[in-house]
Amino acid sequence: MSAHILLTTLALALVAGPLGCFVVWRRMAYFGDGLAHSALLGVAIGLVIGVSNQIGMMAIAIIFALSLIWLRAKRVLATDTLLGILAHAALSLGVVAMTLLGAGDIEVHDYLLGSLDAVTQDMAVWVIAGSGLSLGLLMRLWPGLILMTTSEDLAHAEGVHIVRYEFALMVLMGVVVAASIQLVGILLITSLLIIPASTARLFARSPEAMAIGGSAIASLCMLIGLPLAQNFQLATGPVIVCVSVASFMLVLMARLATRKG
Amino acid sequence: MSAELSATDYLVTVRDLTVVKQGQTILDAVSLDIAKHDFITLIGPNGAGKTVLLRHLLKLESPYGGRVHHQSGLKIGYVPQRVTIDPSLPMTVQRFLTVNNDVTRSQLDSLATETKISHLLNSPLADLSGGELQRVLLTRALAGKPNLLILDEPAQNLDVNGQLQFYTMIDEIYESRKLSVLMVSHDLHLVMSSTRKVVCLFRHICCSGAPESVARDPEFISIFGDDMAKLMAVYPHSHAHDHDHDHDHHHHAATDEES
Structure with missing residues (x-):
């Protein structure tokens, strides 16, 4: 496997650990799915105005997060309803636009399930820079985010600006989802965030341990899954998810076994 | 006067x-x-x-x-009505008391004695009884003097x-x-x-x-x-x-x- 693919995947795995924890703690899984679905529209917009896929996807992710916050503040429809409307609107627009622009079924398929061929050196630079920045920002906001996740009331009273922190978290997710979509695919991106963090939850006793454990497990799954996908000519997303689920089951069984003993 | x-x-x-x-x-x-x-x-x-x-x-x-x-x-030290801890968040009492504020270990120990939670510092927050949890929240409020x-x-x-x-x-x-x-x-x-x-x-x-x-x-x-x-x-x-x-x-x- 070439160096730029290896670095790209490890950078993604590192940021997936802590970010995945917030997806689990704050129940943002459906939000992540929605972001991922909207990414296809970002790709289409990128094609139309001639910027890179990543910029198109990040722009759409930020618009997506802002629309959600704005609609949610109206307090008429539940968050999951709003997500359903936004996500599927963006996905459908994306598919229609991609087809009109002449993208073939194969290209759309690659976006849905991920492909190693998509990881060019140009893209690697984008993904590594994006993951690095996200990880840095996440570490800077960490104490406030943890307090806010424990108790929003308390965080608010102690001066944490909840709306800003929540928006930052949404944008971070947008960046990471946009960065990893071509590798893991729109359909499976959320599981890359959720499964390693959930596996780490089985043994972690602090939020930090869960985040670091999540990063380590995600890295391991990438390192095992990518060569498998390459050797057997499989879509990367499903292979990585299979490996992640296997690691989750293993840790779960180990946990149950030690508890009995 | x-x-x-x-x-x-x-x-x-x-x-x-x-x-x-x-x-x-x-x-x-x-x-x-x-x-x-x-x-x-x-x-x-x-x-x-x-x-x-x-x-x-x-x-x-x-x-x-x-x-x-x-x-x-x-x-101001603020004690909220209640805090519901999501079980997916692993958090000990000690970690909760030190997150997003800067209390030293010795300050923490003397605070914990004052609010009678010394024996709970290593327990997961989710395992506490209602009364214990309120004492922990009180401790956090007192940490900022x-x-x-x-x-x-x-x-x-x-x-x-x-x-x-x-x-x-x-x-x-x-x-x-x-x-x-x-x-x-x-x-x-x-x-x-x-x-x-x-x-x-x-x-x-x-x-x-x-x-x-x-x-x-x-x-x-x-x-x-x-x-x-x-x-x-x-x-x-x-x-x-x-x-x-x-x-x-x-x-x-x-x-x-x-x-």
Whole structure:
């Protein structure tokens, strides 16, 4: 496997650990799915105005997060309803636009399930820079985010600006989802965030341990899954998810076994 | 020496605080002062605006009308009603007490002794009982060395024994640390049996002062009359009557079933 693919995947795995924890703690899984679905529209917009896929996807992710916050503040429809409307609107627009622009079924398929061929050196630079920045920002906001996740009331009273922190978290997710979509695919991106963090939850006793454990497990799954996908000519997303689920089951069984003993 | 305290002598000064939300008046010209070493209990029915008042005291929201002034150097420790920990978040008591603030290990140990949670520091937050959790929240509030402690119905989810213990602890901390306390309470029985200053809120401040004077206030009686009557019903002299009545009722019920 070439160096730029290896670095790209490890950078993604590192940021997936802590970010995945917030997806689990704050129940943002459906939000992540929605972001991922909207990414296809970002790709289409990128094609139309001639910027890179990543910029198109990040722009759409930020618009997506802002629309959600704005609609949610109206307090008429539940968050999951709003997500359903936004996500599927963006996905459908994306598919229609991609087809009109002449993208073939194969290209759309690659976006849905991920492909190693998509990881060019140009893209690697984008993904590594994006993951690095996200990880840095996440570490800077960490104490406030943890307090806010424990108790929003308390965080608010102690001066944490909840709306800003929540928006930052949404944008971070947008960046990471946009960065990893071509590798893991729109359909499976959320599981890359959720499964390693959930596996780490089985043994972690602090939020930090869960985040670091999540990063380590995600890295391991990438390192095992990518060569498998390459050797057997499989879509990367499903292979990585299979490996992640296997690691989750293993840790779960180990946990149950030690508890009995 | 009995000169009036000027505004700057108070830790918190609230003047004509008015809050209007969606055309509804939540608070109407509320004025309230919290002096050094005051102990104020805030009571009022549901929807009276107690939580809104607290949020303004904490300066979490900016007033629609009037103003809230904090004395310079004021440090508020806040104890929320309750904290629900999501089981997916692994968090020990010690980690919770140190997240997003800078207490040292020795400060933490002495605080934990004061609030009797030393034995809990390594326990997961999710495993604590209601009373233990409230003591942990109190500890966090004290970590910032506050001169004003604000508690929002801190004992609401505790049993009678737990409530009593928690209030006793607040009393001890109030005396030993010489700080000011503002506490929202639903527990009329406890509030009215103490000697602390009571403020009764129902969109505006209906009355305030010592419990026995508040209890005679017509506006208090119109708001809390029923609740007070229920409280009085617990006392022994009315018990005999209740018992007779119950007995009668059971007797009838039994005959009905048999026939």
